[in-house]
Amino acid sequence: MSHRGVGVVGYGVYIPWERIETEKIVRERERKRGKELERVLEKVRHGLLLREKALAGHNEDTITMATEAAENAVRMAGIAPDEIGSVTAGSESKPYAVGTIARHVASFIGMGQNVFVADLEGACNSGMQGVGFIDSEIRSGRIKYGLAIGADVAQAERGDPLEYSCGAGAGAYVLGRTDLIATIEDIAPFSSLFMDFWRRDQAAVPSHFGRTTVEAYKSHVIGAIANLFRKHPDLSLSEFDAITFHQPSGYLPMKTCAALTEDKIPYVEDESIAERMKLTEQDIEKKVKPWLKVLDTGNTYAASTLISLASVFDNSKPGDQVLAVSYGSGAYSNATWFEVQDGIEEKRGLTPTVEDYIKRKTTIRIETYQDLIKARLSRIKQKLEIPRLVGDVEPVNGKAFTVSLCHGCERIYYPAREKCLDSECTGAMDVKRYPLIARLKSVSKLPLKRRFTSNFELLDQNKVLFVDAKIQDLKPGVKLEGVLRRLDYEGKDGLIMYGIAYRPVFQETLALIPKPKPLVIAPTQYA
Structure with missing residues (x-):
């Protein structure tokens, strides 16, 4: 079926700003050896x-990372966000057990309300599984564009x-039929019930059987x-110009x-298929090793194959044949075959590359890392x-974000709402407006005696927060x-509150490209 x-x-x-060398963690954990x-x-x-891994900062989670990756994907696609008819988000680290990453992203980048949304299970395979689901929705004619x-x-x-490998990051792909x-x-696909790795309900970290x-x-x-x-009886691995795998x-x-x-070749009984699956050492050096981004990011779980595939596309030319094979413990794998088109040349430079x-x-120092991990694994979170x-x-x-501050319960709402x-x-x-692009007037580090000042109070005083700098x-x-x-966030059970912070412009040319605008006012909604 074509x-x-x-x-x-x-x-x-999206790859977070903060990194730590794997060697620092190993020396700390294994110092008794x-x-x-x-x-x-x-x-x-x-x-x-393993060499280095990316770390989500105190004010980042899968929703914030997914949002920036999605903004980049939509910007490259050159479409209005509300043209997207379906969003899937694969993740093992959902901020809400009930409450989707997909709907948050849809609202944050301005997709409107007429959109299918779903978060996907499937461990590290779930990101690429979303690509398959969105592909099917488009081919069925139900939607024009979709976002995985x-x-x-x-x-x-x-x-x-x-711990030595687990990193953080996000990848997003807009699919469609044009441009x-x-x-x-x-x-x-290939899947079976093979529980090599799992995480039980309410467990903070996964368990696994190692080898x-x-x-x-x-x-x-x-x-x-x-x-x-x-x-595809005529297809062979030697025909692919780039091959990338999930990278734990x-x-x-x-x-x-x-x-x-x-x-x-193990696990393949049909010799005619096995013969076409063979790689040479030269193939591995040229077609596989350049895309091992785990060396720089660590294992980004559901984002891993999406990020390595993006690095392939960053360096591809029209006509290239690309194979991306994802994997998720439990166990699931998808082999996805792409052919690069002429449109890739027109869209280069519209968004930051993986290498950017x-x-x-x-x-960061090992002490900073320890504090970050302690906060991540804490079961009771009070205030940031x-x-x-x-x-x-x-x-x-003149472009701006809008955020609502509720003075009754001191909640922050983004996108802005009319009612709590x-x-x-x-x-x-x-309702407060924050410029899309701004110039810095003044900055200071919040003094120790004000460390319990909430971000609500700071925003209410017309202050802004700075990150990644x-x-x-x-x-x-x-x-x-x-x-x-x-x-x-409101303790361990309450709402997580999102809003706008500022960082130095990542790439000057990109600052001139408007980001998708969120909904200015969300109407009252009831579950």
Whole structure:
């Protein structure tokens, strides 16, 4: 069954600003090993192929990351957000157990209300599974454009080897039928009940069977490729210009590639298919290794294949054949075949590339990392009492975000609302406007004695928050862009409140491209 005529119209990624070198974590967790420590470090560097990982900051989560990736994808697509008819979001780290990432993103980037929304399970496969679902909706004629997102703040127990790799990031793809940068030629699945990795309800971190994942990963990735080749008798791996896999580490993709160089490929009984699945060492060096972004980001779970695929597209030319094979524990795998189209040349430079995000970083100390992880794993979250940079800005143009402050319950609503969600709240609603692009007037670090000042109070005083920057980088007159951030949460069970913070403009040319505008006023809604 051909999928020709449907494909990628635009794509975008987001990788957090903060990073830590894997070696720092290993030295901290394994310091009791003494002389064995260097052997462990060598295994991590050259065995697991881990170097550095991205970390979501205190004011970031999968919703904020998914939103920026989606904005980038929509900007590249060159369409109005309200033309999108369906949104899927795959994630293992949903901020709400009930309450979707997909609907938040739809509202935050201005898709309106006439849109299908769903968050997807499927572990790390769920991002690419969304691509398959959106593809089907478009081919059915039900929607014109759809958006598939994968976003995660990966979790692991302190000291678990999984901690060395788990990172954070998001990828988003707008699919449609026109102005394509790549067509989806076909998708083939492979899944079985293989519980190598899981997380129970209310558990903060996942559990796993360690080396069992090697077998699960290899068998399902190879199985998905075999199923794709079974449908296309003339197709072979040697025909692909780029091949990328889900990347829990660098080790598993390379282990799978090694299996594909063997005389007898494991898990494939049909010799005619196995023969077409063979890779050479030259293929691995040229077609697989350049896309191992896990070295720079860590394992971004549901975003992993989407980010590595984006790095492929960042460097592709029309006519290239691309294979992306995702994997999720439990276990599920999709092999997706793309053909790059002429439209990719016209859309280069409209959004930051994967490499742009990788280079945009600050390296944090192990002590800062420990504090961040402690906050992430805490089961009872009260207020976001973290060091903050605050100040004043002035608009550069007339475009603005709107946020509501409820003076009855001190909730922050974005997009702005006319009424508080709490029907018994009688407080006044104050709608504030924040410029899309701004210039810095003043900045200061919130003093220790004011560390319990809520972000609601700061916004009510017409102050703004600054993120992804050090105070020495924030000089008066510097150009800033508004970005979505998590501003507060109400204990362990209440609402999470989102709003606008400012960072230095990522790329000067991109500041001139309008971001999708959120709904100015959301009507009263009841579940």
